[in-house]
Amino acid sequence: MSRFVKTCRCMLxxxxxxxxxxxxDRREMDDLALIMGSGIxxxxxxxxxxxxxxxxxxxxxxxxxxxxxxxxVVVISAxxxxxQEALGRIQQQMSRYVYFGHREVFLIGENYxxxxxxxxxxxxxxxxxxxxxxxxxxxxxxxxxxxLSTPYPMELIPALAISKIQSSRQSFSVxxxxxxxxxxxxxxxxxxxxxxxxxKGTDKESVAIDRAAVYLGNKLSGFTQPAELxxxxxxxxxxxxxxxxxxxxxxDKDYKGTISVKSSESSVHVHTRIVDDHPEAKVIxxxxxxxxxxxxxxxxxxxKNRKNIEQQFSRQLQGRFEELLTHVQKGMKxxxxxMGEEIHIEHPYSWKKIRGSWAxxxxxxxxxxEVEFQIEQLGKTHGRAYLEK
Numbered sequence: 001m002s003r004f005v006k007t008c009r010c011m012l013x014x015x016x017x018x019x020x021x022x023x024x025d026r027r028e029m030d031d032l033a034l035i036m037g038s039g040i041x042x043x044x045x046x047x048x049x050x051x052x053x054x055x056x057x058x059x060x061x062x063x064x065x066x067x068x069x070x071x072x073v074v075v076i077s078a079x080x081x082x083x084q085e086a087l088g089r090i091q092q093q094m095s096r097y098v099y100f101g102h103r104e105v106f107l108i109g110e111n112y113x114x115x116x117x118x119x120x121x122x123x124x125x126x127x128x129x130x131x132x133x134x135x136x137x138x139x140x141x142x143x144x145x146x147x148l149s150t151p152y153p154m155e156l157i158p159a160l161a162i163s164k165i166q167s168s169r170q171s172f173s174v175x176x177x178x179x180x181x182x183x184x185x186x187x188x189x190x191x192x193x194x195x196x197x198x199x200k201g202t203d204k205e206s207v208a209i210d211r212a213a214v215y216l217g218n219k220l221s222g223f224t225q226p227a228e229l230x231x232x233x234x235x236x237x238x239x240x241x242x243x244x245x246x247x248x249x250x251x252d253k254d255y256k257g258t259i260s261v262k263s264s265e266s267s268v269h270v271h272t273r274i275v276d277d278h279p280e281a282k283v284i285x286x287x288x289x290x291x292x293x294x295x296x297x298x299x300x301x302x303x304k305n306r307k308n309i310e311q312q313f314s315r316q317l318q319g320r321f322e323e324l325l326t327h328v329q330k331g332m333k334x335x336x337x338x339m340g341e342e343i344h345i346e347h348p349y350s351w352k353k354i355r356g357s358w359a360x361x362x363x364x365x366x367x368x369x370e371v372e373f374q375i376e377q378l379g380k381t382h383g384r385a386y387l388e389k
Contacts, residue, residue: 036054038105041143042112049109050077051144054075072156076093078092108137108220135163135176136174137213150205194210216332244289246309246313249296258293260295263287274347277350290376291375309375317371
């Protein structure tokens, strides 16, 4: 056998041995702390507080065991002068290595959000274990630590409950990659769902997600009202199963005078133009709905009645959209609607001129709102029961 062949065989053997040495940096499951949710707060003394919601081995749901009186999660927190110092101190309290592969939600405390998120952006864009498909929420009227410590009656692990609410498509939700992308875009301002504690201090304590947190630059500017949340979902492009109710007639002793509908098809069309170097926009909302409740004396089989109700819905929804626009555009001065991106797409040369001053231009930009409303289905019962009397 030639020396060359022997050398090749030895090299091949060494390569095989190197590939079968095992996982030198492996960590057993018993050595990992599974982070299900994390949060960041700013304390009254100016310190950064980081909190983890960690699933205990006895609290992880399985086919064999669920429920029970054992504690399902533990919340651990630590404070520091900056984010990195707080993270180092929280690891000192733990007997296991932090693992973020299962993190479902990341919560930002209201006080921390108002002072700016530069540290968060820098840390999580550098951190290799960041889970970019986890949901980002802003605490409303509470700290992130308080939210993580609040139980949820229908789930063993509260962070999983928040994640399920966010993924239900009937809730306003923003994932981590979308949140960071909005920060990097000069034509769109960041927005997240806002979460709060309900029935605080009672045995029915839980959480609710019924607002949105609006950011201007990297700082929290304010919160929308609960009645504005569905409109915001529609405007931003997630109009799944929207429902609306109007007062179609005055209430009497027999009927409340309300009609409720649920959307089956919705869309948003934004048109921008430049007039004398100043941008303007027109937003057209279109929806096709089915009637789910008619608590009036009106027979919607009658075309005249149906057209009248469609006009009422259009006027009322247009008014609500204009109130939302005024609140966000004039009050919080934040372009969460992506108007800047639309101008960038439709008028790229004009956008280059106004991009640097968009934060000052947007609050004064004229925006016209139009709602196209169509009733397509009246439900299984076409006529009203009282008409048969």
